[in-house]
Amino acid sequence: MTTTPAAPAANAPAPARSGRKFNFQDYALVAVIAILIIVGGILEGSSFVSKDNFFNVLRQGSIVGVLAIGMTFVIATAGIDLSVGSMVAACGVAGGLLVDSGDLMFIVAALAFGIALGAINGAAISYGKVVPFIATLAMLLIARGLALWMSDKTPISLFSLDSVRWFGTGEILTIPSSLVVFLVVAAIGWVLLNRTPYGRYVVAVGGNPEAARIAGVKVQRILFSVYVLSGLCAGIAAVLLCGRLASASPVSGNLYELDAIAAVVIGGTSLAGGRATIVGTVLGVITFALVFNLLTLMNLAVEIQQVTKGGIILAAVLLQRRSS
Amino acid sequence: MKFKRVAPVVFTGMALMGVAACGGSDNKSDTASTPTATASASTDEAAVQGASDVKVAFSAPAADHGWLKALSDNAKAKAKELGIDMKVSDSATTSAEQADQIETLIQDKPDVLVVLPNEGEPLTPVAQKAMDQGIQVINIDREFSAASAYHTLIAGDNYGIGVQAGNFFADQLKCKGNVAEIQGIAGISVTEQRSQGFADQIKKRCNGGIKIVAQQPADFAPDKGLTVMENILQKNKDIQAVYTHDDDMGEGVAAAIENAGLQDKIWMTGAGGSKAVMNKIKEGSEWKATFLYNPAMSADAVYLASLLGQKKGLPGFAAPDIPSKIILSATTVTKDNVDQYMSLGF
Known part of the structure; x- marks a missing residue:
């Protein structure tokens, strides 16, 4: 798992990784996933451990997964984006308003709306100096309100948009298309974070914004950009979700932000900023999707599910922190 | 320096007293929106002659859902x-928020307060407070925990x-098969009652012939x-039918x-009676039925409020x-009678 630590200066080379000791933290989530699969196999047998179900789990995880990739960049700067769930609903509805204009217009509108809402978040935080928690909490309300207002509180049918539905339910060489989209977004995120100056700047801003500024990093621009990126990811997630539902619902995406944040944090990205890992985020998303899937298959009562889910999050984070 | 700190507090206090003295603004609610389906009885002329003199306040949770919007x-x-x-x-999204909003409505001393509570139990005290102040309360749908509160x-x-769902499933499946139940929000009375009625009726009619193999909430x-x-x-490839607690879900x-x-x-079946689902029932899709839960009950509640305010x-x-x-009876809407109920769809 490649963890990008904060560089002391923005233009300093990343510390060499070779020859270091085995780092338990890098493999903790892999162990958690392995344990979940073994336990699931024992409890539920072939209905859990099957190619069909694993693709089902990954397809379900892909929506929160895309959000979590954007969230990784936000959290890397020591920020938070509480608005992504509501933005998913708003982006879907914004695209849905153009349902008669065809698939491409739906996708463009959803992505553009996500970018616009992300830009408002970014501007408020980077230039308006509003605390990320408050700015994105405000956007959570604004975006949900916009979704309800634009849709007149009624789901918009997208049954006629075959290409949009393909993003949600189609396949590429038997692999779910939504999973492919998630993996592509994750790969781009990994390259951005680990192989470009931009990624180093993001982590540097999270680690020490003042030091980054002195080193020549345009801190405000970086902060602005990560929220735009998060908004774009919300737009992509909206396309995937609407494709799966064949409709744009103004009440969808509820609490997705918490799942995304939890996936990022159990993946090993520091809430305090300055340390980020895309691979960890992907593993965090898979962990969550597996837990939800297994608990549903077991047909457990909701209260037991919630306690179990909370316990697993806590255990996973404690495992992650063991070597920190 | 001290004055600078104190001044805003003083001015705010003065402003609030001024508003209190003036009685505040009229703040008329926007009633321009038309109903999706108003199915209440036609208004009796004589009964509502003095209705416009009745002060009515209406409280409901945020209309973020088709049924609530129609209501x-x-x-x-x-x-x-x-x-x-x-x-x-x-606009309230929680029971606490709705309680605050009702408190504010009570300040205006309406004759009648019409309330669809987010949850019955937590909003009982504020409804009781209204009743104690002589404000008549009409409780819609989710019952307060004390009869004295309405x-x-x-x-x-x-x-x-x-x-009704239990009967429909028993008839369609001839008391044999596996079904899944997708519930609403866990722990609220609507979910508990819709679930209990279904389980009781299936047991009564089929005595274990129909098995509920999966039962999960989907909020x-x-x-x-x-x-x-x-x-x-x-996990359950052998399900024949699904009972869902809500059309949108x-x-x-x-x-x-x-x-x-x-x-x-x-x-599958739904509950509520949305137009979209009624159309799908009519087309003959996997939707076989929905169970009408008419949002026009709120119109009836306002009508009752107008009578109550006039002591009629x-x-x-x-x-x-x-x-x-x-108590409004539940109605099963199927392909056979969907045209009859289409006008009630929201």
Whole structure:
């Protein structure tokens, strides 16, 4: 798992990784996933451990997964984006308003709306100096309100948009298309974070914004950009979700932000900023999707599910922190 | 320096006292929206002659869902029809928030307070407070935990929806098969009653012949309905039918069934009576039925409020007062009778 630590200066080379000791933290989530699969196999047998179900789990995880990739960049700067769930609903509805204009217009509108809402978040935080928690909490309300207002509180049918539905339910060489989209977004995120100056700047801003500024990093621009990126990811997630539902619902995406944040944090990205890992985020998303899937298959009562889910999050984070 | 700190507090206090002295603004609610389906009885002329003099306040949770939106719209439309200047608070997302909004409405001393509570139990104290102050309360749908907290309850029959569903499943499956149940929000009375009615009736009619192999909440949300149903289908390939607690949420369940290509093997039912679902029932999709839960009950509640404010009973009733409980029966809507109920769809 490649963890990008904060560089002391923005233009300093990343510390060499070779020859270091085995780092338990890098493999903790892999162990958690392995344990979940073994336990699931024992409890539920072939209905859990099957190619069909694993693709089902990954397809379900892909929506929160895309959000979590954007969230990784936000959290890397020591920020938070509480608005992504509501933005998913708003982006879907914004695209849905153009349902008669065809698939491409739906996708463009959803992505553009996500970018616009992300830009408002970014501007408020980077230039308006509003605390990320408050700015994105405000956007959570604004975006949900916009979704309800634009849709007149009624789901918009997208049954006629075959290409949009393909993003949600189609396949590429038997692999779910939504999973492919998630993996592509994750790969781009990994390259951005680990192989470009931009990624180093993001982590540097999270680690020490003042030091980054002195080193020549345009801190405000970086902060602005990560929220735009998060908004774009919300737009992509909206396309995937609407494709799966064949409709744009103004009440969808509820609490997705918490799942995304939890996936990022159990993946090993520091809430305090300055340390980020895309691979960890992907593993965090898979962990969550597996837990939800297994608990549903077991047909457990909701209260037991919630306690179990909370316990697993806590255990996973404690495992992650063991070597920190 | 001290003055600078104190001044804002002083000025704010003065402003608030000024508002209190002036009685605040009239703050008319927007009642322009038309109802999706107003199915209340046609208004009796004589009974509502003085309706416009009655001060009515209306409180409901945030209309973030088709049924709640229709309920709010129907109440506003009925108030407009009766010439009532009704104050409306329908933006609360939690019971605590709604309690605060009701407290604010009470300050205005309405004659009648019409409330659809987010949850019955936590909003009972504030409704009781209104009753204690001489404000008559009409309780819509989710019952307060004390009968003294309302004058009249007008409600749909959630247990009855479960019973109707149980009968429908027993008839369609001939008391043999596996079904899944996708519930609403865990722990609220609507969910508990719809679930209990279904379980009781299936047991009564089929004595174990129909098995509920999966039972999971999906919070009345289509996206949650989708993921929950997808997971259930991974384990239970032999499900014949699905009972869902809500039409909007059911759209997600239907998507899961369609995405799995099982629409010819699995049929499903909803609850509420949305136009979209009624159309699908008519077309003959995997949707076989929905159980009507008419949001026009809010229009009836406003009509009752206009009578109550004038101290009149129901027209044509011998009793001088309005009944303390009015329970609207659940109706099964299928392909055979869908045209009859289409106008009630929201």
